[in-house]
Amino acid sequence: MxxxxxxxxxxxxxxxxxxxxxxxxxxxxxxxxxxxxxxxxxxxxxxxxxxxxxxxxxxxxxxxxxxxxxxxxxxxxxxxxxxxxxxxxxxxxxxxxxxxxxxxxxxxxxxxxxxxxxxxxxxxxxxxxxxxxxxxxxxxxxxxxxxxxxxxxxxxxxxxxxxxxxxxWHFNSDFSSEYTFKLEEAASGTEVLLMKIISRKADIEDVLDFSSGIDEMINKLSVEMNERHKKEISFIKKSGMDEEYISRLLKDAEESHKREKKKFSNLIIAHVFDIISAYVEDIMVIMSGFGDKFLNRKNNYEVIYKNYCDNMKDNRISRFNDIQSKIALNRKSLTENINYEIALDRILAELVFA
Ligand SMILES: [Zn+2]
The missing domain is CATH 3.40.50.300 (P-loop containing nucleotide triphosphate hydrolases)
Structure with missing residues (x-):
C-alpha cells in the first residue's frame, strides 16, 4: 500500500x-x-x-x-x-x-x-x-x-x-472542513452586520443583502453535497451487487443525502440565530444598567451604551425581549420547514428599527 x-x-x-x-x-x-x-x-x-x-x-x-x-x-x-x-x-x-x-x-x-x-x-x-x-x-x-x-x-x-x-487517519480536504469554513463565513458575516446595526448605521438593504447572502451560501453548500452524492450513486451503481440490493442502497443514499443537507443548513442558521441572540442579550444587559462583565461580547459596551441608552424610553427593553422570544421560537422550529430567509429578515429588520 x-x-x-x-x-x-x-x-x-x-x-x-x-x-x-x-x-x-x-x-x-x-x-x-x-x-x-x-x-x-x-x-x-x-x-x-x-x-x-x-x-x-x-x-x-x-x-x-x-x-x-x-x-x-x-x-x-x-x-x-x-x-x-x-x-x-x-x-x-x-x-x-x-x-x-x-x-x-x-x-x-x-x-x-x-x-x-x-x-x-x-x-x-x-x-x-x-x-x-x-x-x-x-x-x-x-x-x-x-x-x-x-x-x-x-x-x-x-x-x-x-x-x-x-x-x-488524517485527511487533507474533507467535507467537514468545507462545512466548518462556511460556518465561520456565516458567523463573521453575521458579526459584521450586527456591529453595523448596534452602531445604528444599518438599514433594511443591509438586512436583505445579508439574508440573501446566507441563502446563497447554503445553496452553494448543497450543490457541493449534490456532487458528492452523485459520486456516491455512481459508486453504488458500479458495485456489481444484485439489483434489489442496489436499488435499496440508492433509495437510502437519496434519503441520507436529504437528511444531511437539512442538517447542515439548520446548523448554519441556528448558529446565526445564536449570534443575533447574543447581541440582543448584550443590548438588554446594558439597558438594564449592568457593566461589561455580563456581556457576551465585551467590546459591545461602548457602542451599545452610546446608541441605546440615551433618552431611554420605558418600553424599549420589552421590544428586545420580544425579539429574543422570536429568535428562540424560530430556532426551535428549524426542524420543521420554516423559511429561514424570511425569519432572518423579520428579526433583523425589527432589530434595525428597535
Ligand atoms: Zn493486484
Missing amino acids: EIKDIEFLDNHNRENILNIKLLNHSLEKKNIAHAFLFSGTNSDGLLNIALLLSCGIFCNDGGCLRCKVCKNVLNLKHADLFLLKPSGASLSAEEFRKDFEQKINKKATNSLHRITIIQECETMTAGIADRFLKILEDPPGEDLIFILLSENLGAIRKTIKSRCQVLN
Missing part, C-alpha cells in the same frame, strides 16, 4: 505514515489482524484505504492495483469482498441478517480470506452490536477479516474497539 494512492490523505502526517508502515508490515509477514477499525473524517477516504488494504490481502502481487483481482476489489466486484452500509439512520437487523450473516457463513470462493467492510459502523443498533460482537469473539471462519469504518470513533463500543486494530 502506498500513501500517495489514497484519496484525500495527508501525505505528511506522521500517524498516517506509521499506519501505512504497520499495514505493509503485516501484509508482508502475512500476519493480518482479523478486525480493523479505521476512523477519520472522510468516509470516501476511509473506504479507499479499506479497498487498498483488501487489494493487498487478495492480490498475489501485494496489491499491484493493476491485476484482475485488484480491479475487482476496487470495483467492489470481488466475490469474497462484501460491503455493508447502513440504510436509513442505522444498520437494521434485517439487512444485517440477510446481507451479512448469510454471507459470512458461506465458504470463500478461491481466496484465502473473506473481507467484510462495514461503513458507518457506529450506526449499529445495540442489538446488532451485540450480535456483531459475538461474531468478532467467535468468528464462523478463520479466514474472515472485518474492516470497520467510522467517522465517529467515540460512538463505538469499547468491547468492539478492543477487538480491533484501531487506526486513525
Whole structure:
C-alpha cells in the first residue's frame, strides 16, 4: 500500500505514515489482524484505504492495483469482498441478517480470506452490536477479516474497539472542513452586520443583502453535497451487487443525502440565530444598567451604551425581549420547514428599527 494512492490523505502526517508502515508490515509477514477499525473524517477516504488494504490481502502481487483481482476489489466486484452500509439512520437487523450473516457463513470462493467492510459502523443498533460482537469473539471462519469504518470513533463500543486494530487517519480536504469554513463565513458575516446595526448605521438593504447572502451560501453548500452524492450513486451503481440490493442502497443514499443537507443548513442558521441572540442579550444587559462583565461580547459596551441608552424610553427593553422570544421560537422550529430567509429578515429588520 502506498500513501500517495489514497484519496484525500495527508501525505505528511506522521500517524498516517506509521499506519501505512504497520499495514505493509503485516501484509508482508502475512500476519493480518482479523478486525480493523479505521476512523477519520472522510468516509470516501476511509473506504479507499479499506479497498487498498483488501487489494493487498487478495492480490498475489501485494496489491499491484493493476491485476484482475485488484480491479475487482476496487470495483467492489470481488466475490469474497462484501460491503455493508447502513440504510436509513442505522444498520437494521434485517439487512444485517440477510446481507451479512448469510454471507459470512458461506465458504470463500478461491481466496484465502473473506473481507467484510462495514461503513458507518457506529450506526449499529445495540442489538446488532451485540450480535456483531459475538461474531468478532467467535468468528464462523478463520479466514474472515472485518474492516470497520467510522467517522465517529467515540460512538463505538469499547468491547468492539478492543477487538480491533484501531487506526486513525488524517485527511487533507474533507467535507467537514468545507462545512466548518462556511460556518465561520456565516458567523463573521453575521458579526459584521450586527456591529453595523448596534452602531445604528444599518438599514433594511443591509438586512436583505445579508439574508440573501446566507441563502446563497447554503445553496452553494448543497450543490457541493449534490456532487458528492452523485459520486456516491455512481459508486453504488458500479458495485456489481444484485439489483434489489442496489436499488435499496440508492433509495437510502437519496434519503441520507436529504437528511444531511437539512442538517447542515439548520446548523448554519441556528448558529446565526445564536449570534443575533447574543447581541440582543448584550443590548438588554446594558439597558438594564449592568457593566461589561455580563456581556457576551465585551467590546459591545461602548457602542451599545452610546446608541441605546440615551433618552431611554420605558418600553424599549420589552421590544428586545420580544425579539429574543422570536429568535428562540424560530430556532426551535428549524426542524420543521420554516423559511429561514424570511425569519432572518423579520428579526433583523425589527432589530434595525428597535
Ligand atoms: Zn493486484
